[in-house]
Amino acid sequence: MDSLITAAALALAAGDPLAALDRVALREDAPALALRGIAMAQLGDFDRAKLLLRRAARAFSPKEAVARARCVVAEAEIALVSRDLGWPAKALDAARTTLEKHGDRLNAAHAGHLKVRRLLLIGRLDEAEHVLAGLDPTPLPPAARAAHELAVAGIAMRRLRIRPARAALEWARHAARQAGIPGLMAEVDSASLALETPAARLISQGTQRPLLLEEVEALQGSPALVVDAFRYAVRAADRTVSLASRPVLFALARALAEAWPEDASREELVARAFGGKHADESHRARLRVEIGRLRAELAALADISATKRGFTLAPRQARAVLVLARPIEERHAAVLALLADGEAWSSSALALALGTGQRSVQRALEPLAEAGKVQSFGHGRARRWMTPPMAGFTTTLLLPAPLPSS
Amino acid sequence: MKHSAAEILREYGPFPGVERVHGVSFDGENVWFASGEKLNAFDPQSGQKLRSIDVAAHAGTAYDGRHFFQLANDRIQKIDPDTGAVLSTIPAPGGGGDSGLTWAEGTLWVGQYRERKIHQIDAETGKILRTIESNRFVTGVTWVDGELWHATWEGDESDLRRVDPKTGKVLEKLDMPDGIGVSGMESDGGDRLFCGSTSDGVVRAVRRPK
Numbered sequence: 336m337d338s339l340i341t342a343a344a345l346a347l348a349a350g351d352p353l354a355a356l357d358r359v360a361l362r363e364d365a366p367a368l369a370l371r372g373i374a375m376a377q378l379g380d381f382d383r384a385k386l387l388l389r390r391a392a393r394a395f396s397p398k399e400a401v402a403r404a405r406c407v408v409a410e411a412e413i414a415l416v417s418r419d420l421g422w423p424a425k426a427l428d429a430a431r432t433t434l435e436k437h438g439d440r441l442n443a444a445h446a447g448h449l450k451v452r453r454l455l456l457i458g459r460l461d462e463a464e465h466v467l468a469g470l471d472p473t474p475l476p477p478a479a480r481a482a483h484e485l486a487v488a489g490i491a492m493r494r495l496r497i498r499p500a501r502a503a504l505e506w507a508r509h510a511a512r513q514a515g516i517p518g519l520m521a522e523v524d525s526a527s528l529a530l531e532t533p534a535a536r537l538i539s540q541g542t543q544r545p546l547l548l549e550e551v552e553a554l555q556g557s558p559a560l561v562v563d564a565f566r567y568a569v570r571a572a573d574r575t576v577s578l579a580s581r582p583v584l585f586a587l588a589r590a591l592a593e594a595w596p597e598d599a600s601r602e603e604l605v606a607r608a609f610g611g612k613h614a615d616e617s618h619r620a621r622l623r624v625e626i627g628r629l630r631a632e633l634a635a636l637a638d639i640s641a642t643k644r645g646f647t648l649a650p651r652q653a654r655a656v657l658v659l660a661r662p663i664e665e666r667h668a669a670v671l672a673l674l675a676d677g678e679a680w681s682s683s684a685l686a687l688a689l690g691t692g693q694r695s696v697q698r699a700l701e702p703l704a705e706a707g708k709v710q711s712f713g714h715g716r717a718r719r720w721m722t723p724p725m726a727g728f729t730t731t732l733l734l735p736a737p738l739p740s741s
Numbered sequence: 742m743k744h745s746a747a748e749i750l751r752e753y754g755p756f757p758g759v760e761r762v763h764g765v766s767f768d769g770e771n772v773w774f775a776s777g778e779k780l781n782a783f784d785p786q787s788g789q790k791l792r793s794i795d796v797a798a799h800a801g802t803a804y805d806g807r808h809f810f811q812l813a814n815d816r817i818q819k820i821d822p823d824t825g826a827v828l829s830t831i832p833a834p835g836g837g838g839d840s841g842l843t844w845a846e847g848t849l850w851v852g853q854y855r856e857r858k859i860h861q862i863d864a865e866t867g868k869i870l871r872t873i874e875s876n877r878f879v880t881g882v883t884w885v886d887g888e889l890w891h892a893t894w895e896g897d898e899s900d901l902r903r904v905d906p907k908t909g910k911v912l913e914k915l916d917m918p919d920g921i922g923v924s925g926m927e928s929d930g931g932d933r934l935f936c937g938s939t940s941d942g943v944v945r946a947v948r949r950p951k
Binding site: 336337338339340341342345358362364365366396398399400401437438 | 763777778797799800812814815833836839853854855880895897924939
């Protein structure tokens, strides 16, 4: 390695990207381009950073496969932090294989963790878990260990396994402190906050209260009949009926559950299920049909009987009926829930994460922006959305050093 | 051209607080190496680390019998070994793209890493007197017994080679084992070549063939 590259790398490692740029700003050779890219990323100029890293990857010779692979990993991390989730995952896999083959275990593990975090963000938990299981955290230095434990905690939380999540967060906190990276410690803190912040609402017999993730977990083994507005499912004991593809039936089930042990009026059911203000004859006829369908779906769990004013739910075994709802319910709550991570998202990334079309995400974002609930920056494909105030990009960049010497 | 595998005699370090070795020198008794922000000495007999000088040390190191010459940023610093004071600086010929450094008879020889060049320069003014070309990235450079040696390191491959100082023609080549790269290099004037590692804080002694 040459003199100025070493000097610039030392400055970067000391957290001084400007001093690093000072030394290599005018140099166009591969290691200088890579260092400039990482410095720009640390300064928050992701677009230029990506461009520089891409040029660096091309400028390294084919013999410098490790240096090239590190550039690809760094670019992938920038893509992840800027929520460019459409970034080619295959390139990251290939880089990871190269790093493994050349014995760069640390950066190979870093690539693996990036893959896990991307899968987590787009809600592919099984795959994320599978990749994570193949990564051994024991030989990792503190910063990488913290990233690993954060991923473990992220999966455990989404799987509602709160004790393992807490344990992983403790490890992550310990490792982040050892690494001495303030951004990483802040990331652990904000992940931990998710355990202390209401994650859901419990509605039962006319009352409602917020639930922590832990209490949501405890509810999994509840003997009650639970109408779950997260999964669009109704369950009791170990039987679950999914109504995810039947929104009208779910709306009826939920309205009946909220009214339990009383009945729900036809008017209310019509309003909740069809959005109609008055229950006219055609609505009543349609309601009868849909109730018949719901009765068939829920046959094993509950009966639905007609009353004078409407319908009532009668659980078969369960002695109580609960509704598990999102903490705040408004239109486009799912979009807001994703943006609540404080990161800047592209509408295509939101669409990918929500499993819906980009157009419908845009239709949700426009009224949210008008109401001041979200804001955007950038234009065209580079446009990003986040919740105000601008929180910056909290996800710590642990970019791999692109130099073959490290 | 003679061609063989490098014979590693001994490994020194890793030393506490040293992440990487950037340049290596020998003062007649002790081995000195640059570790970024320090010049460090160890005893090649015991392997014990002895002392260090706080000075910017980003690449090659050389010793002229009285002073150290040390590459830092885009300059070559002349350093008093007793006080650690920088007595003077000259511009490095590669403008900061310089890697290896050695002293010989009033001139300095400087490896220009990715340009695959070795420059002979005036140690007082920095003026380039001669340039020879290599076909590999040049890291360490050293003179011993009238032989000019330089280390190469490109991708995963590294070797030590003796070259004709006039033409740059390779006369002899020692291949380093797979995955072991050489940053700085210096001879002890005898049959050992001290080689800094590209990936950690280790110095290796390699046998110089007779």
